[in-house]
Amino acid sequence: MPVKPTIEKSDARTVPADKWSSYWAGNRVAACMQAADGNYDQVIGRHWRDYFARLPADSRILDLATGNGAVLHFALDSAQRHDTGWQMYGVDLASIDPWSHLDRTQLPQLTLRFLPNINIETLPFAARMFDAVVSQYGVEYADWRRSIPEALRVLRRGGNLNWICHCDTSSVYANTVREISDARYLLEQAAVTQHLRQLINVQTDGDQFIPDSHQATLRTPQRQAMVQALQGCFMRLREAPRHSEILDVALQNLAYIYQHREAHTPALVNAKIDEIYAELKFFIERLEALVESAVTAADLDLITALLTANGMLDIQSTQVRKPDGVIVGLQITARKPTD
Numbered sequence: 001m002p003v004k005p006t007i008e009k010s011d012a013r014t015v016p017a018d019k020w021s022s023y024w025a026g027n028r029v030a031a032c033m034q035a036a037d038g039n040y041d042q043v044i045g046r047h048w049r050d051y052f053a054r055l056p057a058d059s060r061i062l063d064l065a066t067g068n069g070a071v072l073h074f075a076l077d078s079a080q081r082h083d084t085g086w087q088m089y090g091v092d093l094a095s096i097d098p099w100s101h102l103d104r105t106q107l108p109q110l111t112l113r114f115l116p117n118i119n120i121e122t123l124p125f126a127a128r129m130f131d132a133v134v135s136q137y138g139v140e141y142a143d144w145r146r147s148i149p150e151a152l153r154v155l156r157r158g159g160n161l162n163w164i165c166h167c168d169t170s171s172v173y174a175n176t177v178r179e180i181s182d183a184r185y186l187l188e189q190a191a192v193t194q195h196l197r198q199l200i201n202v203q204t205d206g207d208q209f210i211p212d213s214h215q216a217t218l219r220t221p222q223r224q225a226m227v228q229a230l231q232g233c234f235m236r237l238r239e240a241p242r243h244s245e246i247l248d249v250a251l252q253n254l255a256y257i258y259q260h261r262e263a264h265t266p267a268l269v270n271a272k273i274d275e276i277y278a279e280l281k282f283f284i285e286r287l288e289a290l291v292e293s294a295v296t297a298a299d300l301d302l303i304t305a306l307l308t309a310n311g312m313l314d315i316q317s318t319q320v321r322k323p324d325g326v327i328v329g330l331q332i333t334a335r336k337p338t339d
């Protein structure tokens with residue numbers, strides 16, 4: 001269901017200045033579920049539950065590029081069921097604050113720490129501190145040449161790593177490529193926010209809307225251009241192989257803002273349009289980062305070479321598939337020797 005915006009003053013907030021911090025501030029638990037289809041989250045959930053069920057009770061776990069702690073949510077679930085004393089750490093480059101979405105009183109016996117603004121290429125931990133270094137759609141965003149030696153430095157002897165990464169053969173990747181193209185169409189070719197601003201401009205006199213501006217601009221080229229831009233976008237989204245909720249909601253919101261503009265000042269309406277524009281720009285940046293970081297065959301060769309050169313054993317890469325066979329990621333696992 002599209003979210004109907006109320007164009008109140010408090011709503012015209014400033015969007016945080018980076019693509020992931022603004023995303024995680026929105027009480028999301030996991031990224032990328034949008035770009036997937038069907039029971040993708042169930043496949044990943046089962047993977048983590050199986051993995052955590054086998055971890056010893058006194059393990060220290062590090063989640064790389066944790067976001068709002070999606071993997072640690074699965075770990076918490078397992079920890080509570082198996083009565084473990086795990087210590088869990090999640091680090092991320094973004095200004096994350098997952099505790100603002102969690103209830104501390106529900107998690108008394110567990111150590112769970114989130115560290116924001118940490119690049120996984122230089123971790124703030126002592127050597128050999130962790131029994132498990134995990135990641136879900138995160139580790140691949142950094143430079144493998146730096147992140148792998150760093151992850152292995154903090155892994156204790158006999159410890160293991162377990163990473164699920166985006167890969168260029170997955171359905172998530174294909175959906176993301178299409179979604180980038182649709183989002184770019186909306187902002188650049190159809191230029192829907194630009195047309196809306198131009199229309200607002202011709203309906204404004206000083207800091208107020210011209211009374212009955214609907215009538216006043218009914219037959220203007222600005223109105224025609226805006227209506228055409230919106231229609232073009234809605235049609236394009238309808239033809240997309242997969243429903244893009246974010247783009248759909250953005251368009252619905254822009255249309256809603258226009259319809260209800262006269263109840264507000266032009267400045268407030270323009271601020272709301274700017275906010276939607278900024279959010280769509282961040283959305284495109286996040287999707288482009290996913291496509292750029294997705295593991296290719298050449299990346300996999302590099303990863304394997306780096307793990308081997310650093311003495312890791314049992315190096316394995318396995319495609320993660322939904323029951324219908326669709327690929328949703330690549331799992332990379334390895335073990336550090338005990339001596």
Ligand SMILES: C[S@@+](CC[C@H](N)C(=O)[O-])C[C@H]1O[C@@H](n2cnc3c(N)ncnc32)[C@H](O)[C@@H]1O
Pocket residue numbers: 020021029030031032064065066067068069070071091092093094118119120121135136137138141142143
């Ligand atoms: C697709 S999200 C995945 C987050 C989380 N693991 C999940 O499954 O929901 C990718 C995350 O990688 C983080 N990230 C990107 N580059 C990073 C780096 N060099 N060091 C630490 N985190 C990074 C981003 O801030 C973002 O939160």
